[in-house]
Amino acid sequence: MSKRKPGFGKQLAELHRWNGWIVLILAITGLLLSWETVRGWLSGHFRNPVKQLHIILGILSGVLIFLYLPLMKRHLKQIRQRPKQKGNLSFVMVLLIGWLLSGIVLWQIRKFPPEWANGALIVHDLLTWAGVPYIIYHSVTRIKWMKKPERRAIKTTDAIDDPITQAPSVAAHTKVPYSEPTPWINRRQFLRWSLGAALTVAIAPSFFRWLTTATGGTISTAPGGMKDVSDAANGMLPNPTPLPDSVNVVGGGAKGYFRVYTVTPLPTFDSKTWSFTINGLVDKPATWNWEQFLALSRTVQVSDFHCVTGWSVYKNTWEGIPLSALLKQAGLKSNAKFVKFYSGDGVYTDTLTLEQANMDDVMVAVLHDGKPIHRDYGGPVRLIVPKMYAYKSVKWLDRIELIDKDHIGYWEERGYDTDAWVNT
Template sequence: MNVRKRGIGKRLTELHRWNGWIVVVLAATGLLLAWEPVRGWLQGYFRNPVKQLHIVLGIMSGILLAFYLPLLPKHLKQIRRRPKQKANLIFVLALLAGWLISGIVLWQIRSFPPAWANGALLVHDLFTWIGGPYLVYHSIARLKWMRRPERRAIRVEEETEEAGSGGGRSPYGEPVPLIHRRQFLKWTAGAAIAAVALPSFVRWLASSGGGGMGLPGVEGMAGSPGADANRMLPPPTPLPDSANVIGGGAQGHFRMYTVTRLPTFDSDTWSFRIFGLVDRPAEWNWGQFLALARTVQVSDFHCVTGWSVYGNTWEGVPLAAVLEAAGVKPSAKYVKFYSGDGTYTDALTLEQARMDDILLALMHDGKPIHRDYGGPVRLIVPKMYAYKSVKWLSAIELIDSEHIGYWEERGYDTNAWVKG
């Protein structure tokens, strides 16, 4: 029987060790994908390999969890008289299961409705903010140097804790301090982790609650911008439906991602043009672009990373009207879009570009689009994920062959249709 118990214990130890290292690397890759200071650096060709590594590690963690489940009843039996260990086990299993299920939804985002992905991202983030600091604390508390006192001293400490002593004398007649060395170190580590993690968690909690204008950037954006760096005068005057947000009004929260240095624009030098395989190339300055006929629509906005914002009221110039006015030549097959940052491009087929809900948007919920969020003009393609909605839109070119856009070069699917 003892040999069998030792065998089970050894397997549990191995599973714990392997899963511990996997969770460490999962946390590191997850932070690289989400942490704003390094996200921009990663957005080049490194982001997709890091994302794929994160997915593979998540699958490996799920496999280890599957190997562990048959051992769970025996493990619970072993620790039935250790309530702290049992509570820790249940909490960690809940974390792993939550991460795994929400991660699968985000991994297979195209197979689920946007509302599922939105919920999965919220769960994944929440479990990370709660579970990450806890696992760090759990790891530190179990380091060998935290348990270095003599074996006898440790035994005194453990037996005193079990007896519920708050000082006085141990079962061996020795004085026991109110706070043991191990307790002091654990409390100090916990306070330090809380001090680092809590402010960021509060900011995440506040930002995830929505509110404020936050148009997505290359994939999406977050937070409330300061003063608009663009100097676009006069600002666009909203149409009545846009000003009154009839039938719309953004519900949800936009997260802010950016991959290039934010450009600035001035109405005195800003221009927009359409060229390439068209009969009537054209270029507009800011005043002329404001004079183009605009329309208002209400549509949802979906990011391929999982979040969505519903009921946005967009106002802008229909792309189909611009193409018709320019006169598309028969040899044109694709429409290429240029960002004013000089880096970001993308493309649609001519058939896709003629959909009647694609806008060259100037306003969102009755307000000019902020520079940080793609203003003064950005593309809006409601039926596709947000990486197709090029921000800082400055030019359109009609071409006869397929163009691989910025994100497609970095592993994103050319087919960006949102399910449903």
């Protein structure tokens, strides 16, 4: 005997329930991945599993949309006289489909041009800013204790005998409904408005800050999104004297905004103690202090900067020392095969092959758009590898080592690809 197929109403209820749980966990995992306060906590081997869970749930959300489509026509017919429900359904479908499509682009980022990823990230963020508060509001205002009808007092007219016939009055047999005067706002409305106001106060400042810059990270309003570096904040004196092309900001300056992503405590630097070293399998190992490092010959280039999370900053004017020049000056031993980079935070490392390291645009940079690089963005010195995603461009660079075997970098240990080429 075959099982009876669930009814239309039960199917809708099941899809709604599963969608609710999936969206809830998507919101939590998305927050964990993007919230700077918890990025450090996830910096170990937890980050990649959380990311994979987020992707799997996004795919399952798409499956639920697919399962709902055959029911959609009947559902719309059922609620055709209910404009609020139709509006809610339309908004939720836009959210889910928008999240799904933009999420696919971000998930398969290497198969799309950077412009696509940049747009997808903005759409994904915008839908999150609009969708998560709405879903919280929608969910809380529909829990059982808010949906109970208002209690109304019932007053029964007292039985009074007719003074003439001594018979019970008709009023004695009639129950007249009685209620207190209706207030201008009931409990449910008050709670809904209060919740809406609380969400607005909590979220609006961050949302408008994001909207102003079309990004969701910690950024500044300076050109290119770089914070200005004052002598006090920099701690690295003297400031580099920029070359003429860097002063003129070739290309007109950076287009876009940097997001600040850090998974380790921001290191501090002082020119009195800072040093830069190149050693390992080289003929002439060397160490420079800050003033000696600034005396090295520098060049200027214009290149794009792409983050594997989806955002890009275009037409950056970088000034620094070509990595190939540093390697040539050091002299490489015959068994040197890879170039290992060390970050001043004492944690972050990565590698390039010799062929990659000798590309013309790979640079050890000290200036961005004619200004010192702020610590929040990897200064005072950082690696720039324009043709690869930015996790290869090691921040706070203070040491280069030539090695004979490949090294698994910080992000590669956590699931990122060693092959980090950008699809341009």
